[in-house]
Amino acid sequence: MTAIDSRAERSGSRLPSHFGWIYAALMVTMLLSALDQTIVSTALPTIVGELDGLSHMAWVTTAYILAATIGMPVYGKLGDLIGRRQLFLIALAVFVAGSGLAGFAQDMPQLIAYRALQGLGGGGLMIVSQAIIADLVPVRQRAKFMGPMGAVFGLAAVAGPLLGGWITDNHDWRWAFWINLPLGIAALVISAAAIKLPRKRVKVRFDYLGTALMAVAVTCLILLCTWGGTEYDWTSPTILWLGAVTIAAAALFCVVESRVAEPLIPLRMLRNPVFSIATLIGMIAIGLGMFAVISYMPTYLQMVYGYSATESGLLLIPMVVGMMLTAVTSGSLVSRLGRYKGFVIAGMVVMPIGVWLLSTLDPSTPVWLLCLYIGVLGAGMGLVMQNLVLAVQNAFPQEEVGTATSSNNFFREIGATVGVAVVGAIFTNRLTDALGGIGTDFGGAGAESITPAIVRSLPEALRDQVIDAYADSLLPIFLGLVPVVLVGTALALFLPGRKLREDDEHRGAAADEQPLEAATA
Structure with missing residues (x-):
C-alpha cells in the first residue's frame, strides 16, 4: 500500500x-x-x-x-x-x-x-x-x-x-x-x-506524578463502584477507605496539574466553555444517564419479557440503527453547515424522551413499540456523542487536540462507571426487597440466584409476581434518570455554538514539510 x-x-x-x-x-x-x-x-x-x-x-x-x-x-x-x-x-x-x-x-x-x-x-x-x-x-x-x-x-x-x-x-x-x-x-x-x-x-516533559495520582484515583473509584453494594456494603470500612483515597488522590492530582509544565489534563481547559459544557454533558447525560439505561435494558428484557440473552441483544439493534442514521446524517449536515450546536440540542431533547418512553414499559407492551422506544433513544445519542467530540476539537489548536479529546472521553467514562454502579446498587436493593416480599424460595434458588430460566419455570401466578417485581424495581429508576439527562439538555442550551473553521491553519500536527494533498471528499 x-x-x-x-x-x-x-x-x-x-x-x-x-x-x-x-x-x-x-x-x-x-x-x-x-x-x-x-x-x-x-x-x-x-x-x-x-x-x-x-x-x-x-x-x-x-x-x-x-x-x-x-x-x-x-x-x-x-x-x-x-x-x-x-x-x-x-x-x-x-x-x-x-x-x-x-x-x-x-x-x-x-x-x-x-x-x-x-x-x-x-x-x-x-x-x-x-x-x-x-x-x-x-x-x-x-x-x-x-x-x-x-x-x-x-x-x-x-x-x-x-x-x-x-x-x-x-x-x-x-x-x-x-x-x-x-x-x-x-x-x-x-x-x-x-x-x-x-x-x-x-x-x-511528561507528567509522571500526575499520571500516578490519576491512576490511583481512577483505580479506587472503579473499585468503589464495582465492589460497593455487591462485595461490600456501601458503609463498610473498605468502601469508605476507597472513597477517602479517591478524594485525596484527586485533590493532589489537581494541585500537581496546576503546577507542572506539561499537565496530563490541563486544568485551564476547564475554563474553556466549550470543553467544560461538552464534558459535563458527556459525563452527566451520556455517562451517568444513558449508559446506565443501556446496561440494564437486557436484564429487563430477559426477566420481564422472557427473552434469551441472544434475543435481548437483538432487540437492541434498533438503538444501533437509530444511532447510525442520526450520526451519519448529522455528520454530513454539520460538515455542510459548519454548525454543531443545533444538533446537540436536538439530541439532548430526544434522549430524555427516549428514557421516559422506556420508563413507561410494562409486560404487555408490544415488541414493535419497545423497539421504537429503543430506537428513539439511539437516535438521540447519535446526534450528540461525536458532535460533542467535534465541538471540543474545534475549540483547541491542533497541538492540544489529543489532550482535549482524551480528557473529554475520560470524564465520560468516569460518569458511565459511576452511573452503572449507582443504578445497579439501587436496582439490587429495590429488587431484593420486592422479591423478599413475595415469600418463596423460588424453587430452592433463592432471590439472589434467580435466573430467566427459573422465572420461566415458575407457576404462572408466581411468575407474574416476579415479573412485576423486576419491572417495579427498574422502571422507576429509568424515570428517575430523566431529570439527570435533562441536566444535559439544559447545559446544551449554553454550549457555545462556534462555527467550524473554514481554513486549515489549526492543523499544525499534520503540517509537515509538505502540505496535505488528497482525494476529493
Missing part, C-alpha cells in the same frame, strides 16, 4: 490520498477496542467454569475498563507531545498481543493480567483514532467521519454480547479474544503503510 502524503489543501476541502483505507483501519480498531468491553459478558459463565475463577469473575471486565480509562489521558497527552502515528501502532500492537495472550490464559490471574494489557492498548485505540482523524481531516469536513465512529460504540454494545455468545456456543470461548488477531494485524499493516504523520521533535 502506498503511503499517504501528509499535506492539506488550505481550503480544507480535500482529504489525504488512500484516506478510505486509513479510515477503514481506524474504524476497525475502534470497533475492536469497544467490542472487548462487552464481548466477554456472555462467555463469562463458561470461562469461570473452565478456569475455576468464580470469585474473580468481575475482574475479567473490570481489568479492561480500568486499564483503558487510565490509558486514555496518557495516550492523548503523549500524542500531542511526540506525534500520533507511532503511538497508534504501539497501542494496536499492545491490544493484539493482549488478545492473543488472553486466549492462551490457563487460570484467572493470567486472564485478568492479559485483559488489563488489552485495555491498555484499547484505551489508546479509542483516543488516538479520533485524534488522527483530526490530524488528517480538515475541521469543516470532520463531522461526517466522526459520526460513524461514534455509532461504533452503540454497535459494540449490541454486537459484543451476541458475538461472544455465538463463539462460546459454537466454538471455544478463547476465540472471543483470538478473533481480534486477524483484524488487528490487518489494521496494523494498513496503518503502518498508509498513515504518515510528522514526528514531533520536542523535548518531552
Whole structure:
C-alpha cells in the first residue's frame, strides 16, 4: 500500500490520498477496542467454569475498563507531545498481543493480567483514532467521519454480547479474544503503510506524578463502584477507605496539574466553555444517564419479557440503527453547515424522551413499540456523542487536540462507571426487597440466584409476581434518570455554538514539510 502524503489543501476541502483505507483501519480498531468491553459478558459463565475463577469473575471486565480509562489521558497527552502515528501502532500492537495472550490464559490471574494489557492498548485505540482523524481531516469536513465512529460504540454494545455468545456456543470461548488477531494485524499493516504523520521533535516533559495520582484515583473509584453494594456494603470500612483515597488522590492530582509544565489534563481547559459544557454533558447525560439505561435494558428484557440473552441483544439493534442514521446524517449536515450546536440540542431533547418512553414499559407492551422506544433513544445519542467530540476539537489548536479529546472521553467514562454502579446498587436493593416480599424460595434458588430460566419455570401466578417485581424495581429508576439527562439538555442550551473553521491553519500536527494533498471528499 502506498503511503499517504501528509499535506492539506488550505481550503480544507480535500482529504489525504488512500484516506478510505486509513479510515477503514481506524474504524476497525475502534470497533475492536469497544467490542472487548462487552464481548466477554456472555462467555463469562463458561470461562469461570473452565478456569475455576468464580470469585474473580468481575475482574475479567473490570481489568479492561480500568486499564483503558487510565490509558486514555496518557495516550492523548503523549500524542500531542511526540506525534500520533507511532503511538497508534504501539497501542494496536499492545491490544493484539493482549488478545492473543488472553486466549492462551490457563487460570484467572493470567486472564485478568492479559485483559488489563488489552485495555491498555484499547484505551489508546479509542483516543488516538479520533485524534488522527483530526490530524488528517480538515475541521469543516470532520463531522461526517466522526459520526460513524461514534455509532461504533452503540454497535459494540449490541454486537459484543451476541458475538461472544455465538463463539462460546459454537466454538471455544478463547476465540472471543483470538478473533481480534486477524483484524488487528490487518489494521496494523494498513496503518503502518498508509498513515504518515510528522514526528514531533520536542523535548518531552511528561507528567509522571500526575499520571500516578490519576491512576490511583481512577483505580479506587472503579473499585468503589464495582465492589460497593455487591462485595461490600456501601458503609463498610473498605468502601469508605476507597472513597477517602479517591478524594485525596484527586485533590493532589489537581494541585500537581496546576503546577507542572506539561499537565496530563490541563486544568485551564476547564475554563474553556466549550470543553467544560461538552464534558459535563458527556459525563452527566451520556455517562451517568444513558449508559446506565443501556446496561440494564437486557436484564429487563430477559426477566420481564422472557427473552434469551441472544434475543435481548437483538432487540437492541434498533438503538444501533437509530444511532447510525442520526450520526451519519448529522455528520454530513454539520460538515455542510459548519454548525454543531443545533444538533446537540436536538439530541439532548430526544434522549430524555427516549428514557421516559422506556420508563413507561410494562409486560404487555408490544415488541414493535419497545423497539421504537429503543430506537428513539439511539437516535438521540447519535446526534450528540461525536458532535460533542467535534465541538471540543474545534475549540483547541491542533497541538492540544489529543489532550482535549482524551480528557473529554475520560470524564465520560468516569460518569458511565459511576452511573452503572449507582443504578445497579439501587436496582439490587429495590429488587431484593420486592422479591423478599413475595415469600418463596423460588424453587430452592433463592432471590439472589434467580435466573430467566427459573422465572420461566415458575407457576404462572408466581411468575407474574416476579415479573412485576423486576419491572417495579427498574422502571422507576429509568424515570428517575430523566431529570439527570435533562441536566444535559439544559447545559446544551449554553454550549457555545462556534462555527467550524473554514481554513486549515489549526492543523499544525499534520503540517509537515509538505502540505496535505488528497482525494476529493
